[in-house]
Amino acid sequence: MNIGTRKILDRSFTAVGIGSIVVMAIALMIVVVPIITNGIGAVFFTGTVEHRKMLFSEFKRGDSENLSSEVASSNRYRAKVYGMLTGFEAELETMAPEKKAEYQAKYSEVRAALQALLGPLPGDPEPMLTRFKYGQTRWEKAEEKLHDLLYESKWDNSNPEVMAKEYFVSRAIGFQGTSLVKLFPYVKDNFEEILLPEFTFYWGFITDSSVDSHFFGGIWPEIQGTFFLAIGAMLFAFPLGVVAAVYFTEYARPGFLNSMLRSANSTLAGVPSIVFGMFGLAFFINTLKVSESKSVIAGALTLAIMILPTIIRAAEEAILAVPKTYREASLSLGSTKWNTIATVILPAALPGIITGGIISLGRAAGETAPIIFTAAVSVGSAIGLADVLTSPTPALSWNIYNLASEHEAAAQIRHVQYGMVLALVSIVLMLNLSAIVLRARISKKLKG
């Protein structure tokens, strides 16, 4: 080949390589940056006095003196709002019936918006659900609710050719000529005094249980559940996988049965995870009855079956990569086959085996489908180690899906979803990093 063409080929190949790495890096940024920026918002955010009230009464956390002075200061401004409401209610009574009915409807919308913003109004009955006991705890949400209070959303569908368009009408216009018209500018102008926004570092997001299906509180039960499931799966799959790999590489005689087993193992690695979920339900719960219904142990077993092929494959590769000379040296010293495997082959293969194991651990932590039917519940408190045989557990992967798609107020708690995603990604990343570090350390020890 001409030297010129060769150089051009070399350069273009380098360029293609660099290009693909850049594309990958960009794709990674596009995925990871929103996860991090949004997820951080679950821990660092601008919290209102409602958040501090909630923390104090739900988690007994915070300075009570400070809080009561804050509440007092907030209530001074709120009292005026409440005063306007009672004033308007008295005014309503004096109106003509048809006019009263018209204002009554508008007024109840205003009340609802105020309840969402500030929590229960004076005279309201004690709400049943915790989520209604407090106003907006987060400043950015409070601003959204303020907008709801100030403006009424309407839909313009005058032109049937195009899609209806949303537009906003100021509520103040609707109350023109009544005493309530002053309420809107008052709330808007004194918004900060009413809610007292403050930069908040809510570390409890990691360590708290959730309150009222994730409206408040943290994600500790999910984190713990994820660890239980992933580590439980490893406890079953890792020893089994390594033993199977040793059998395949050291003991199995080549033949029909062996090749069948190997291809079965490869096939297993490609089975969709939802199938493992159904299998886990049918086999571990319905047939073997490892537990009455969903439980951590059933989920861990199902995950173990799912990651087993990967572990076997990685361990096989690692064992086969051990130089033949080690085996010869050990045997020539009068070592038995088993002793050679235990004292020479497996230690030398350890970095590869561990890498495969930890990658599988990351996968077990992140999989959703296998635990839907076998282990996961959407809401629950952290379970003790003694309960893993009988209790189901919340888990990050499943709860992310659940909060995003099945939660009755998914839009209200986006920050929790993002926080969970960030937690899951961090856990998996941490596991992979520890795999890299561990591998490097063992390799270094082996290489001397």
Place this chain on the structure above:
Amino acid sequence: MDARESSGSAPVKKATRDMYLPPERRTIADGGDAHISAREFSIYYGEFEAVKRVSADILSKYVTAIIGPSGCGKSTFLRAINRMNDLIPSCHTTGALLFDGQDVYGKFTDEVLLRKKVGMVFQKPNPFPKSIFDNIAYGPRLHGVNDKKKLMEIVERSLKKAAIWDEVCDRLDKNALGLSGGQQQRICVARTLAVEPEVLLLDEPTSALDPKATAKIEDLIQELRGSYTIMIVTHNMQQASRVSDATMFFYEGVLVEQASTAQLFTNPKDPMTEDYITGRFS
């Protein structure tokens, strides 16, 4: 063509003490008994007969060199003695191979015990990825020595026998893979000596080493002569003539000639041997 026919009826070359002993060595050891004997011994890889009906005696406490061109079966023969060929599934043997009068391939032979008595050093230095101490102590630990003090004694003695103690005595806890190739090979010799074998099989032990390291290994073989029955496969005829008492010449799986080294190199009986040692083919 049937290989067996080509080799004809190779006469059984019965070793005698006279045949082996060059006059200047008559004083060493009281050996002379056949430590390892092959009778009509063949090794097959599947259908292929790699070693063809070899009959020979290897005398106790002497250094026997095996020479021959590549692929002539000399390594296969050597590895048959401690049954390392068992690792190759298709490998099987016919005839008899006796070690200390016992059939190496007998039904009741414990190959683990055999390998303890017949140590081997390989072509490429292959220390374990462990510390120098653990490398040497590997064998003794396998065979039940766990006392730290006793192990230390064995390690020191083995390293001294392998003439590497001075070079490594201050870094026994360092990984053996950090040593040079020649040092690694002597570590391998020391590791083999630590299990106190009777026979040392050296499979081209210097082919991966530079001349200086090779000289050290050869010196080492001289040191060990008389204490162990040593068999060394080598491509280097100078090496064979330098270190060995007796030499076997293999060609295409057949043992062509076996004689004392002095005789084989100065006065070969077989014309093929003469062609080989004079470099007419290789």
